[in-house]
Amino acid sequence: MLKFVKNHMDSISGIEIYPIISLLIFFGFFVVLFWWVVTAKKDYITTVSNLPLDNQNDTKL
Known part of the structure; x- marks a missing residue:
């Protein structure tokens, strides 16, 4: 099979x-x-790294 592919x-x-x-x-x-x-x-790095911890933007369903 490999010989066929190589050829x-x-x-x-x-x-x-x-x-x-x-x-x-x-x-x-x-x-x-x-x-x-x-x-x-x-x-920018600090802002993006804190996004998962930021509770101010949470919306409740």
Whole structure:
């Protein structure tokens, strides 16, 4: 089965670019996420981290 898949993948022209593209997307996502975390303002982080504990905005059903 693996031999069939390998032979079939080799017959597709230009397929070697897909692993590179997916690696770049994966790496790019985490670089952007890291940049966002490093540059986030401390006030925003504090506000968002206190949201689950904030009882003033609770609505009763």
